[in-house]
Amino acid sequence: MTAPDAPLPRILPCGDAALTVEFGRSLDETVNRTVLAFDRAVAAEAIAGIQETVPTYRSLLIHYDALTVDFGSLRQRLLALAVKPLVPVATTRRWRVPVVYGGDYGIDLDDVARTHGISADDVVARHMAGDYFVAMVGFTPGFAYLSGLDPTLATSRRSEPRPSTPPGSIHIGGAQAAIQCLAGPSGWHLLGRTPVRTFHPRRAPVFLIAPGDAVTFYAVPAAEFAALDRAAEAGEPVAELVTP
Amino acid sequence: MTMLAVIAADPATSVQDGGRHGAQRFGLSPSGAMDAASLALANALVGNPPLAAAIEVGPFGAAFAARDGSVRVALAGAQRHATLAGAPIAAQRSFVIAEHETLTLGPARDGVFSYLAIEGAVHGVPVFGSLSVNVRAGLGSPFPRGLEAGDVLQVDDIRPLRSERGAPPIHRDAGPIRVIAGPQDDEFEPAAMGVLIEREWMLAAASDRMGYRLEGPPLRHPNGHNIVSDGTVTGSIQVPGSGQPIVLMADRGTTGGYPKIATVISIDIGRLAQVRPGQSIRFALIGVEEALRLARRHAADLAALPGRITEIGEIALDVASLQDANLAGVAVSAVDAATWQAPGADAGGEP
Known part of the structure; x- marks a missing residue:
């Protein structure tokens, strides 16, 4: 994955019990895939003292027990690992996620269409045509940040974030797309809603979608939302898992 | 089954333990006690593991009562006025809430969070290894929210002890x-x-x-x-x-x-x-x-905390009668004068 002459990642302390391995500072799919590959390499290395890792767009956050492994020696081990060739992350799971677009389910669809001078149907078609990659899951439980948005749909975030947006919001912000699981504040543009729970505390598995997964969206009629929502609440995945 | 009933609480009072680890990669925050050292101290006083689930009492206070038995608890953390069946009771010591007695915790006077540890800990169903309440995620056990009046926590019956236990304050650096x-x-x-x-x-x-x-x-x-x-x-x-x-x-x-x-x-x-x-x-x-x-x-x-737990009044008091008193659920605040604490002091976890 990383070329032999690729620059070493920066290792930055995050207090005394975590550090960040930073591979880049921009939204870059190559950087993100390097982060995910490095995350797996770290897991395979099974370094004593590492408690959990959080892959993000640009860096891998590593929580560690400083009484087991100190910053200096952990840093050296991670740098040694970073010079080795990484095994690229192969996508092994693809999720087909149903979405009710527009209307009360996606209150910003028409505004996004106007912003780009296209029809609402065009926005939906371009959003559905996307082949998305789960770059990271973060901020709130099950919030999946997706790369792969059609660049013609890139839309600056709202100047005034909304204090609350519904659970299952399917939205876009800048060049990013996302599936939001829980209700919460958001400055992104709401295109639709999915009944899928990417996080459901009373279901096994609790989390449906993981970093490195692929996602596509398909439209369902508003009339079907309630039934799908009940099934999802009862613990059905509702999203269809396709193994490539 | 012995129960601790919530008589008064507000959303800032919730069950917390050492936190939920391993799911931050899925966006799930760790939650857990805001002041883990005070949680550990309260737990040590009732013989629990340091990060066992306890009640994190927020700044406004709360009240609890024992039902169908007596409940042994200990309080550490923010200083606040505490009364058991109307009589003042000190923090940083274990004591028994006898059946039908009420423990009332006033607003925090110094600090924000206190920890009420229960002997045998709070019982519940862990998710990612934790009972900690995370309101946004809808997680926490036995209730996925702050405690409310009317809530009931199942607790262990009290163990016979020779004496209740006390501890000096945990060392905490002052300054920036x-x-x-x-x-x-x-x-x-x-x-x-x-x-x-x-x-x-x-x-x-x-x-x-x-x-x-x-x-x-x-x-x-x-x-x-x-x-x-x-x-x-x-x-x-x-x-x-x-x-x-x-x-x-x-x-x-x-x-x-x-x-x-x-x-x-x-x-x-x-x-x-x-x-x-x-x-x-x-x-x-x-x-x-x-x-x-x-x-x-x-x-x-x-790690040294359990070794610093002392039996309150182990020299000054008749152990057998104290044990009888505890088992009978009589308020043990009467022995305050025999502890390391200044008489009448309401010692909290904040030195």
Whole structure:
């Protein structure tokens, strides 16, 4: 994955019990895939003292027990690992996620269409045509940040974030797309809603979608939302898992 | 089955333990006790593991009563007026709430969070190894929310003890809250770190388990306040566009898109958590090696905690009668004068 002459990642302390391995500072799919590959390499290395890792767009956050492994020696081990060739992350799971677009389910669809001078149907078609990659899951439980948005749909975030947006919001912000699981504040543009729970505390598995997964969206009629929502609440995945 | 009934509580009072680890990669914050050392102290006094689930009592207080049996508890953390069946009772000692008696905890007088540990701990169904309440995620057991009047917690029957137990306060450094620079200190103008360290910061009222908001001179980032999202930790000092820092706490988002100028060291999180809105704090910059030295000392202090638990009145009092009294559920506040505590002192976890 990383070329032999690729620059070493920066290792930055995050207090005394975590550090960040930073591979880049921009939204870059190559950087993100390097982060995910490095995350797996770290897991395979099974370094004593590492408690959990959080892959993000640009860096891998590593929580560690400083009484087991100190910053200096952990840093050296991670740098040694970073010079080795990484095994690229192969996508092994693809999720087909149903979405009710527009209307009360996606209150910003028409505004996004106007912003780009296209029809609402065009926005939906371009959003559905996307082949998305789960770059990271973060901020709130099950919030999946997706790369792969059609660049013609890139839309600056709202100047005034909304204090609350519904659970299952399917939205876009800048060049990013996302599936939001829980209700919460958001400055992104709401295109639709999915009944899928990417996080459901009373279901096994609790989390449906993981970093490195692929996602596509398909439209369902508003009339079907309630039934799908009940099934999802009862613990059905509702999203269809396709193994490539 | 013995129960602890909630007579009064508000959303700031909830079940918390050592937190939920392993799911931050899915966006789930760790939650857990805001002041883990005080949780450990309260637990040690009733013979529980240090990070067992207990009741984190928020700033406004709460009241509990024993039902269908007696319940042994201990209180540590923020100082507050506490009464058992109407009689004052000291913190940092175990005591028994006899059946039908009510323990009333007043508002915090110094600090914010107290921990009411229950012998045998709070029972519930863990998710990712934790009972901690995370309201936003709908997690927590036995209730996925703060405690409310009418809630009932199943608890263990009390064990016969020769004596109730007390402990001296845990060592806690005074002085500035210590931070380590980064991870994004280079996103700020060069003077910003000096401003963070040299100036006083007032804790804003809009502070909660997610974040402690600070008010002071603005910390400026010349390249704007948006970064590509990366991971956060408890103690991350993130600075949004306003320039006013927010220290991320137990219920934080797991990732964030604001630059983080510095990070509060682990052992000072609990001390920061006990700062009250309107109070001022200062920061001091230290290195990773110094933080490790402090963390080792703190871990040794916590490990030594069970050895510092003393039987209250083991010399001065007739043990058999005290045991009888405890089993009979008589308030044991009468033995306060025989403890290491000054008579009438309401000792809390904050020295």
